[in-house]
Amino acid sequence: MNKTHNLHKSLEKINKERFNKDLLSWYRSEQRDLPWRQNQDPYRIWVSEIMLQQTKVDTVIPYFKRFIESFPTVYDLAAAPEDKVLKAWEGLGYYSRARNLQSAVKEVVETYNGKVPDTPEQIANLKGVGPYTAGAILSIAYNKPEPAVDGNVMRVFSRILSIWDDIAKPSTRKIFEEAVRKLISEENPSHFNQALMELGAMVCTPKSPSCLLCPVQSHCQAFAEGVQDELPVKSKKKPPKPVPMAVGVLKTMENEVLIHKRPSTGLLANLWEFPNHETLSGGNAQDEQLQAFIEESYGVETEIEEHVKNFEHVFSHIKWKLAVYSGNVVKKASETEELRFVNIDQLEEFTFPVSHQKIIQLLKDGTI
DNA sequence: CACACGTGGGC
DNA sequence: TGCCCAAGTGT
The missing domain is CATH 1.10.340.30 (Hypothetical protein; domain 2)
Known part of the structure; x- marks a missing residue:
């Protein structure tokens, strides 16, 4: 049968x-x-x-x-x-x-x-x-x-x-x-x-x-x-995997914010983001890991000032556990197609995922 | 085939 | 709160 x-x-x-x-x-x-x-x-x-x-x-x-x-x-x-x-x-x-x-x-x-x-x-x-x-x-x-x-x-x-x-x-x-x-x-x-x-x-x-x-x-x-x-019979899917992540809102002397365009493949492809980096444990030294990552990857020298807050953002398959840091850009790099320093008012010209909209809100309401 | 790939709403 | 869901496709 x-x-x-x-x-x-x-x-x-x-x-x-x-x-x-x-x-x-x-x-x-x-x-x-x-x-x-x-x-x-x-x-x-x-x-x-x-x-x-x-x-x-x-x-x-x-x-x-x-x-x-x-x-x-x-x-x-x-x-x-x-x-x-x-x-x-x-x-x-x-x-x-x-x-x-x-x-x-x-x-x-x-x-x-x-x-x-x-x-x-x-x-x-x-x-x-x-x-x-x-x-x-x-x-x-x-x-x-x-x-x-x-x-x-x-x-x-x-x-x-x-x-x-x-x-x-x-x-x-x-x-x-x-x-x-x-x-x-x-x-x-x-x-x-x-x-x-x-x-x-x-x-x-x-x-x-x-x-x-x-x-x-x-x-x-x-x-x-x-x-x-x-009915219907439908098997359950796996729960999203937790991923610890540090995010930096880094401002220049002119009050511009550093943003980066994501790669053209994979998660949130070609969308903009604040510089962020997956951290090993989500434990200590997340800010230092982030700062090192930004300098190595983008050639931008920064100093992290404070830990602003934590929040979660759940995707279909992963769960970002975000630690948001604020700080300053000590030494800018030249702007490229994927690296920009922009005023807060200009952020709306770029496409950000919802996870980062939450951070933009912190900027707009003066938390950062 | 199994997994990557987003988000907001309902209960 | 956490889980499930909603007119799927690419790899």
């Missing part, structure tokens, strides 16, 4: 025509009025799908509006300086999404004459466009019957079809793609995929699903068995 066999057995119980009618009529009457649903411009759909990755709708809305105002077309985004794009993304997180999006948009302009491609092969080859986003653009913008399997779809279908595979495992997505291919409405693939996600967001929620309001309750095998609260 393999997974495929189980899936086929569950699919046999679904009346596709009636399921689609119930799902799509619900979507037509209950769908939210969202800014990326104003039209089917593939570029707008694309931008929204990238922003919505691992990010709540309410968080995305203001970012989407501002982003489209700043970069209304693929040509505007392709031509924009990267720092402007990152600035528009500031606070959204997963910043490589923004850089990958711009990179892919440039490819669309150069290779596809500015038209977002409409074939699975071409669109899936774009940077930052994986199996989900490819299917989302193809179905929503071009109305092609392609699966767009995200967390919502896996949750909804795990319940409807009583699928007990661990949705945290990468291989499990294929099972749901197969289910979607079997059930997707040929008349309206766009609404079908969006309706599944809308249902997952509004009704078939992770905790306390509103089964009594569900338009496809009569099709749901988990509800029939009373096991909707046990």
Whole structure:
């Protein structure tokens, strides 16, 4: 009894025509009025799908509006300086999404004459466009019957079809793609995929699903068995690893602050930061380690004056345990593309991660 | 495959 | 408070 066999057995119980009618009529009457649903411009759909990755709708809305105002077309985004794009993304997180999006948009302009491609092969080859986003653009913008399997779809279908595979495992997505291919409405693939996600967001929620309001309750095998609260099966991820870190807010005689641009790969790539250094134990001599690091790496001579405060910032996989120090720049270095001395008022021209926004606030309120 | 990669909100 | 979650992708 393999997974495929189980899936086929569950699919046999679904009346596709009636399921689609119930799902799509619900979507037509209950769908939210969202800014990326104003039209089917593939570029707008694309931008929204990238922003919505691992990010709540309410968080995305203001970012989407501002982003489209700043970069209304693929040509505007392709031509924009990267720092402007990152600035528009500031606070959204997963910043490589923004850089990958711009990179892919440039490819669309150069290779596809500015038209977002409409074939699975071409669109899936774009940077930052994986199996989900490819299917989302193809179905929503071009109305092609392609699966767009995200967390919502896996949750909804795990319940409807009583699928007990661990949705945290990468291989499990294929099972749901197969289910979607079997059930997707040929008349309206766009609404079908969006309706599944809308249902997952509004009704078939992770905790306390509103089964009594569900338009496809009569099709749901988990509800029939009373096991909707046990699905989907999802294994837990590792807790973030603590990383002790010393950060310096170093000022020149002219009251400028030393800032540094992070490398173009890895965590918070190409964002700006106050000079910081991972410290071995988080114990003693953090200030001396930091001071030595700044001199060796940037050629800037500093003197740390005082320990301002400690705080934590939690990422997906690590937890920075930040010790903030203030001090002075004794000897400046020449400014480069990645090393600047700026006034406090100028900081907003640069893109900082949220972890450093907390430090900027200390500067602005006079704590430092 | 497992892990890197952010953030804010809910309970 | 701490943990889980949210329209995933790259390596």
